[in-house]
Amino acid sequence: MTENTIIWIINWFNEHTPNLEVDLMNHLEESYFELGLIDSFGIIEFITAIEVDFSIQLTPSHFQDRRFATIKGLADIIDSLVSK
């Protein structure tokens, strides 16, 4: 499940980040903010897409979870919500 979620996240970044040259599979545990994949305003669109496609609701406690800023960590959070 997590692997599919990771692929979904990577595809989203590939579609929304112009001129992305890094292979995100090699950066699963790095902050996507620090990788320059998204800024703190672009995250709004990202969150909306996650909530719609996975039919889940993200809350402030998820945003403050340090895992939220990495592809791997976010995939774990999404999967834990989907399984509920």
Next chain:
Amino acid sequence: MRDYNYNRADFAEALRSVGAKTGDILFSHSNIGYFGYPAEGKSSNIACQTIFDAVFDVIGDTGTLVVPAFTYSFARGQDFDIQHTPSTMGIFAEWVRHHPDGMRSQDPLFSVVAVGHRAREMVHNVPMNCFGEDSFWERFYKVDGLIANFNFDTGSTYIHYIERCLNVPYRYEKPFTGNIIGGGVSRPERAIFYCRDMTNPDTDASFEYLDEIAMRDGVVKLARVGRGEIKGIRAQAKYRYIADTLTREPWFLTTAHTRKISPILSQITSEKIELADKNMLEQLQVLSHIERGTMTDGYDLIINTLGLDVKTFPTGTLFKDLYVPEKWELISAKVSTLDGQEVLSHSYHPLQVMGHSRPVNKRISRTELLQHIHTHPTAIPSVERFGITDWGLSASEEQIACLNEAEYHVNILTRFTFHELRIGYWYKDFGAHKTIVVYTHLGSSGQANFGLSGVMVMREVMHKLEQSPYNIMWVVSPMAFWGIECTTADLVILLDEVGHHGTLHTVLHGTAMNEVGEMFVNDQTKKSIAHSNFNEATPVIKITRVLTYPERHTHLDTYALTQQHYLEATITWLLNKFEGN
């Protein structure tokens, strides 16, 4: 269904409910995207303007907003341009940094930007100790500002200020150097960062538990805004809460707490060398081969071998202007031609690498390489540099002359960790009213006359001295700390370079007032120095056989230059001195 998540009035109301009021000084870490879209518009610029306006709706014309604009410049080996160096603290912090009224502090690692009535008071002329006295963080504490985090937990960089005030064991002061550029002028500076050991995963900052218990205990106020939330806590309340919790849970701000362990902060080797079957010159020969730069395993090995009592000073302890550095481990170092031929190597001689060199691994031009090499006409010079963010090598001019390629590959692999400076000492209380303190140092790798000859002489004196009208103290330190740790005595002797041929000189080296010395010597010699006048300067003499010689401070200063009878004559001289003859 509305197509926005909050507006300016919602934000202002949330701020008030976490405690913000007119005239407040706010410090905010932020990730404003998590609030969602503001009603005022769906651009990041409008979102920033909306939040900024809401903040000043609450704190008013007499209020001040401060945001982080950290760059970590010096720690990254970069210069810091006050006006232009960007930070990565989020779009709101960057927006405030570009605000026409924004004033940025000159801190080359943890600069902040302030806007409002007391902006100048908060950021002007901050010191170079990032979390020290009169830093922004101390000023913020004194005015009891409000930490209002936008979609961040209760953690804040401000916590490092609290940790420093409380002297937590897992952080320490570390100097970094670089240039600060401002007003068109570049000036060299040294900044002090209260850092942690980056190689120790157990001391990483971890504020989740703080957030959990601070919320549970009601010391943090929370307000929802749009999709996100604001958490507010007063600076002084946060200080008190953390200070109180640290007394019960000393690791609660680190990953060690999560792992339920008490971390090992430093490891000292217990190894020593057996010297009993060797004469003084043979002992000198054995010890001279030990790689023993300041704060290295080799240095600790020799201290263990000498069998002295040991006083320890953790990394970050300040001696006058010199901070005790981290432990330095040289794993490998070499310079190669692009086709892989090794031209300089640590395996040839350990002095080939500058002591406390930073790691580097890159292809560089000959010109750049030479800028990093310390040279000597005929030998490899001994060079150590602390507190600089640079790498370096040492080579003879003969070696330099062989570097004819346009480009090279340099690969220096070193490691820095939290450690303890170990000062060896021997104190013999003869019940006298006066105390003589003799300082020796361990010199550098491969060297014998420099440093080590004095140590070997005092080791013999220690065994032979039976009576004296003085109390005698002998101190062994690294060269960099030679004589710096103690100035409280009736006479200070600096003993060095006594195994080479030449007349024994006693040179008045000046005088020293007791300053830092009290932290070291007083507890050892308090009986005798109770009779001394603390406020008078102590005469310092240097005892040496040679004032200069060609091999001095180089890899050629080997044990072969040192002769037994010069060492023994020095022992006799010292015994006479100590016995009052």
